Amino acid sequence: MPEHIYTEKPHTHADGTTHIHADGTMHSHGHHHESTKAVLNRMNRAIGHMEAVKTMIEEGRDCSEVLVQIAAVRSAINNIGKIILEDHINHCVVDAIETGDEQVLKDLSNAINKFIK
Numbered sequence: 001m002p003e004h005i006y007t008e009k010p011h012t013h014a015d016g017t018t019h020i021h022a023d024g025t026m027h028s029h030g031h032h033h034e035s036t037k038a039v040l041n042r043m044n045r046a047i048g049h050m051e052a053v054k055t056m057i058e059e060g061r062d063c064s065e066v067l068v069q070i071a072a073v074r075s076a077i078n079n080i081g082k083i084i085l086e087d088h089i090n091h092c093v094v095d096a097i098e099t100g101d102e103q104v105l106k107d108l109s110n111a112i113n114k115f116i117k
Helices: 036-059 063-099 103-115
Strands: 018-021 027-029
Touching: 036 063, 063 103
Parallel strands: none
Antiparallel strands: 018 027
């Protein structure tokens, strides 16, 4: 986890973990998400798929085949993002609502805007 400069008072979530807002809109979570293993597995498959696309390009494969594979990778990455988003809503946002932490909702809105660009 990246190092943050903490500027706000920490508070405790319903699951007992401490949540501290960092400078700006970034924040730190000290708890494990249920979907971490699934996300990492999907990420590894997407990375492998990207390596295969790179090989296709190096071998001079047909552009339309490469584009189809790039679309498949993009879809896989979007699905990973959906899993992370669902996990975030079900845990981080629920905790934030319980503790009255409005910054998490602002952060979520910002992240969604960047994700769907």
